[in-house]
Amino acid sequence: MSVSLKQIRYFVAAAETGRISQAAMDLNVSQSAVTAAIQQLEATVCARLLERTPTGVTVTMEGSRFLSQGRHILAAVAEAVHSTHMSAGPLFGTVRAGVTYTVSGYFLPRHQMRFQASFPGITIELFEAPRDVLERALVDGALDLAVMLVSNLRDNAMLSSETLLRSPRRLWLAPDHPLTRAERVHLAEIATYPYVMLTVDEAKHTSMRYWTNASLEPKTVFRTSSVEAVRSMVAGGMGIAILSDLIYRPWSLEGQRIETRVIEDEVPSMDIGLAWRRDTKLSEAAMAFRDFMRFAVAGVGPGRPPVSVDHRQQADETIEI
Numbered sequence: 001m002s003v004s005l006k007q008i009r010y011f012v013a014a015a016e017t018g019r020i021s022q023a024a025m026d027l028n029v030s031q032s033a034v035t036a037a038i039q040q041l042e043a044t045v046c047a048r049l050l051e052r053t054p055t056g057v058t059v060t061m062e063g064s065r066f067l068s069q070g071r072h073i074l075a076a077v078a079e080a081v082h083s084t085h086m087s088a089g090p091l092f093g094t095v096r097a098g099v100t101y102t103v104s105g106y107f108l109p110r111h112q113m114r115f116q117a118s119f120p121g122i123t124i125e126l127f128e129a130p131r132d133v134l135e136r137a138l139v140d141g142a143l144d145l146a147v148m149l150v151s152n153l154r155d156n157a158m159l160s161s162e163t164l165l166r167s168p169r170r171l172w173l174a175p176d177h178p179l180t181r182a183e184r185v186h187l188a189e190i191a192t193y194p195y196v197m198l199t200v201d202e203a204k205h206t207s208m209r210y211w212t213n214a215s216l217e218p219k220t221v222f223r224t225s226s227v228e229a230v231r232s233m234v235a236g237g238m239g240i241a242i243l244s245d246l247i248y249r250p251w252s253l254e255g256q257r258i259e260t261r262v263i264e265d266e267v268p269s270m271d272i273g274l275a276w277r278r279d280t281k282l283s284e285a286a287m288a289f290r291d292f293m294r295f296a297v298a299g300v301g302p303g304r305p306p307v308s309v310d311h312r313q314q315a316d317e318t319i320e321i
Contacts, residue, residue, distance in 0.1 A: 003044055005077065008070045010037040011049060015067050019056040021250065028107070028165060028246055077295075092121040093285030098134040098146035099126055102201045105227075106247045107165075107272055108147055111296045115289060122285045131202060135159065138277050144286040147293070151271035152202050160278045164293060166269040167246035170260040172230075174237040180259055187265045191216045196239035200225040207242060210267050234258055244270035 013023035014034055024031040042049050049063035059067055099108055104126070112124060127134075127143060135155045137143040150161045171185055179185050179193070187210075195218035197204055204223065211217055221239050224230060230241050231249065235256035242263065250258055274290055276282060282290065 003041060004037075005074070007037045007041040007044075008073055010034045011041055011063075012067060012070045012074060014038060014050060014057055015059045015063060017056075018058065025249070026110075028167065030168075030245055090121045091119055091284055091288055093283055094123045094125055095283075095286050095289045096125050096127065096142070096144045097289070098137055098143045098148065099128050100131055100134065100146075100148045100201050101128065102149065102227075102247065102270075103147050103272060104128050111293060114296060115292050118292065119285075119288055122288060124289065134275075138275060141277065141280070144282060145274055145276040145290060147272070148275055149201055149270060150273035150275060151268065152206065153275060158278055159275050161273055161275040162290075162294070163271045163273040165246070165272045167244040167272065168269050169242050169244050169263070169267045170248070171240060171242055171263055172234045172248070172258055172260055173240045174235055175257050175259050177237065177240065177259075179240070179261060182261065184262045184264050187211065187214045187216050187263065187267075190240060190242070190263070191218055193219065194221040194239040195219050196221065196230050196233045196241045197223045198225070198227060198230050198241065198243060199223050200227070203243075206268070206270075210265070214265055228253055231258060232256075242267065246270060246272070 010023065010027065010029075010033070013027055014020055017023050017026065020031050020034050020038075024034045027034065038050060045062075045066065047062040047066075048060050049066055050057040051060055108126075112126075115122075116124065127137070129137070131148060131152050132154070134143065134146045134148055135153070138146055139155065139158045150163055153159065153161055171179065171190060173179055177193075179189060191211075197207065197218065197220045207218075222229075222233060227243075227247050230243065232252045232254060233239055234241050235252035235254065235258045245260075248258075248260060252258060274293060276286075276290075
């Protein structure tokens with residue numbers, strides 16, 4: 001039998017939070033991805049690990065035993081990655097890292113906190129700026145690397161990049177919106193309703209590319225750089241929006257529900273990753289940060305090829321049991 005690290009990670013997250021939805025949010029994946037991974041794990045071990053309840057999930061007796069072992073497995077893998085860098089002694093240094101707005105608000109903080117706990121001798125100096133500013137800073141040597149939307153990267157000649165996570169874009173809408181009647185919708189249907197356009201991190205430019213490719217145009221009623229404004233307006237029924245799973249939350253600040261629907265047409269994912277100057281050798285501290293991010297997001301250790309992560313389907317590293 002084989003069990004993947006992804007399945008263990010998803011099960012532990014669901015068991016610890018008591019809710020599939022919260023585990024999905026913490027892992028930056030869809031609820032269906034968490035559910036499918038846990039079901040596969042239960043089928044492999046031939047035991048029910050979680051009991052589904054109206055308010056979430058609870059751990060069964062078999063699940064409790066597996067949870068303990070699962071935590072040990074994840075801790076051992078994390079320690080193996082950590083000890084690779086620490087084998088020659090603690091690392092010290094400073095990493096000058098650029099971040100774009102979406103990355104700093106919805107992706108980086110939890111990973112940075114874990115990195116700082118693992119590498120207390122390394123200081124991360126963060127610089128938040130738009131994509132074009134970060135690209136110039138990387139080329140000029142003002143930054144060591146950047147955690148950014150690599151799907152927007154322009155200077156591929158001077159910069160190297162790796163995708164850490166691919167976040168699908170879906171339709172956001174209020175529960176009583178007519179388009180909730182179908183599980184999947186087309187851009188042509190979306191175009192007939194009032195639309196709220198997010199502009200931060202070149203979101204407008206990115207969205208207009210796929211709208212133009214479909215020979216359509218959204219009926220935009222409001223443009224904003226605030227994700228929370230989009231969330232509130234969508235939940236309040238003022239419009240609909242197409243945004244990535246990474247920034248999705250099921251509730252607005254006012255406590256109103258937001259639902260999502262899959263889009264049938266080709267809509268690109270929002271890809272988050274690392275970028276650095278192509279002809280520059282990274283410092284040991286910068287390489288430690290890069291390798292840590294690879295593992296933290298995709299379950300990849302140092303010396304392994306980069307893995308692109310999709311919210312619904314992540315790369316499996318299997319463990320024979």
